[in-house]
Amino acid sequence: MRRRVWLLTGASGGLGSTLARLASAAGDEVVAIGRKSVDITDPAQVRWAVAEAAATFGRIDVVVNNAGYAAAGAFEELSDAALREQFEVNFFAAADVLRATLPYLRAARSGHIVQISSLAGQIGAPGMSAYTASKHALEGLSVSLAEELAPFGIRVSIVEPGAINTGFRRSWAERERPGTIADYDGLDRIGRDARRPTEPEEVAAAILALVDLPEPPLRLPVGSDAAAGIRAARTRQLADLETRWTA
Ligand SMILES: NC(=O)c1ccc[n+]([C@@H]2O[C@H](COP(=O)([O-])OP(=O)(O)OC[C@H]3O[C@@H](n4cnc5c(N)ncnc54)[C@H](OP(=O)(O)O)[C@@H]3O)[C@@H](O)[C@H]2O)c1
Numbered sequence: 001m002r003r004r005v006w007l008l009t010g011a012s013g014g015l016g017s018t019l020a021r022l023a024s025a026a027g028d029e030v031v032a033i034g035r036k037s038v039d040i041t042d043p044a045q046v047r048w049a050v051a052e053a054a055a056t057f058g059r060i061d062v063v064v065n066n067a068g069y070a071a072a073g074a075f076e077e078l079s080d081a082a083l084r085e086q087f088e089v090n091f092f093a094a095a096d097v098l099r100a101t102l103p104y105l106r107a108a109r110s111g112h113i114v115q116i117s118s119l120a121g122q123i124g125a126p127g128m129s130a131y132t133a134s135k136h137a138l139e140g141l142s143v144s145l146a147e148e149l150a151p152f153g154i155r156v157s158i159v160e161p162g163a164i165n166t167g168f169r170r171s172w173a174e175r176e177r178p179g180t181i182a183d184y185d186g187l188d189r190i191g192r193d194a195r196r197p198t199e200p201e202e203v204a205a206a207i208l209a210l211v212d213l214p215e216p217p218l219r220l221p222v223g224s225d226a227a228a229g230i231r232a233a234r235t236r237q238l239a240d241l242e243t244r245w246t247a
Contacts, residue, residue: 004028004211005057007050009040009097010067014166015116018200019064019207026208029057033067040067040093043100050100059108062211063101065094065138066116070131070172074184077177083130090134095141102149109153112211115142119162119226123233127187146218157216159207162225163197198223 006023010016011032020032031053033040038049054060071078071086094115105111120128121135139158146156163169179185206222221227 004061005031005053005059006062006064007031007033007053007060007097007101008064008066009033009093010116012036014168015161015164015200015203016064016066019066019204022201022204022208031057031060035067040097041088043096046093046096047100050097050104054104060101060104060111062112062114063097063105064114064116064207065097067093068116068134069175070120070128070168072127072131072172072176074127074179074181074187075129077180077184078130086130086134087137090131091137091141094138098145102154105154106149106152111153112155112157112216113142113145113149114207114210115139115156115158117142117158117160119160119221119223119229121158121160122221122230143218155216156218157210158219159203159210160219160221160226160230161198161203162221162223162227162229164203164223165197165199196225 004023006020006028008016008020008023008030011020011030012034016032016034020030023030031049033049038045040046050060068090069086071082073082098113101111101113105113115138117135117139118131120132121139124132142156142158149156179187203222206220210216210220221230
């Protein structure tokens with residue numbers, strides 16, 4: 001099998017650096033984009049990085065939109081700037097990476113887009129409205145793109161991990177600001193309920209296996225917490241669907 005060329009954001013640590021390491025160890029080429037080299041919220045820098053990658057390796061096979069963070073807090077306490085910044089990184093930067101890479105994938109009539117969403121892309125949670133909204137947006141984009149790009153041989157998969165054992169929650173906690181509205185004092189602003197996080201190696205291995213599949217799934221939940229959370233949410237949704245609410 002020929003070596004794949006990966007382009008991966010959020011490669012400075014956590015899941016991104018683990019995936020970059022495992023893909024390289026498997027013999028693939030990895031263009032690992034970190035915040036120090038490229039500001040992914042600047043479309044011109046993203047276009048430059050993608051063009052450099054394509055010029056260096058002649059193609060891009062796998063695009064992983066992984067960079068992301070969680071803005072925590074009650075919705076009423078979040079500033080407009082914090083909400084917009086959350087979407088800039090988790091949604092618009094990912095969209096810009098796709099805008100920059102898709103011409104190469106479409107020309108090649110192949111490629112795999114791997115969107116790192118979250119259990120939070122499938123459920124809601126108090127104190128996480130900005131994050132869940134950004135991941136739901138990423139999922140909506142991805143589901144539509146999966147159908148739009150299928151005729152060109154481009155595959156789209158959404159990875160939905162539960163808690164992962166990375167610095168994610170630490171940086172989430174570091175961004176925590178004291179609440180400004182006393183009514184929300186009891187809110188869990190940093191997701192303290194994460195119990196048995198999945199190791200990043202396990203999530204990265206699942207992604208490596210995913211890109212090997214001849215017919216990869218649209219969605220890949222990873223971790224028993226993700227499976228349980230998604231099942232509970234869909235069960236409630238089906239119950240709503242099947243209940244006769246009006247006379
Ligand atoms: N950890 C979890 O529990 C969990 C669960 C479900 C989904 N996820 C998702 O998994 C992905 C990777 O997260 P992780 O767990 O590996 O967390 P992490 O260790 O905090 O790594 C996040 C990566 O995203 C980058 N990033 C964050 N904010 C950025 C910004 N404003 N501009 C550019 N890059 C930025 C970070 O770069 P810097 O190092 O420069 O900050 C880092 O490379 C994220 O999309 C996250 O939403 C995580």
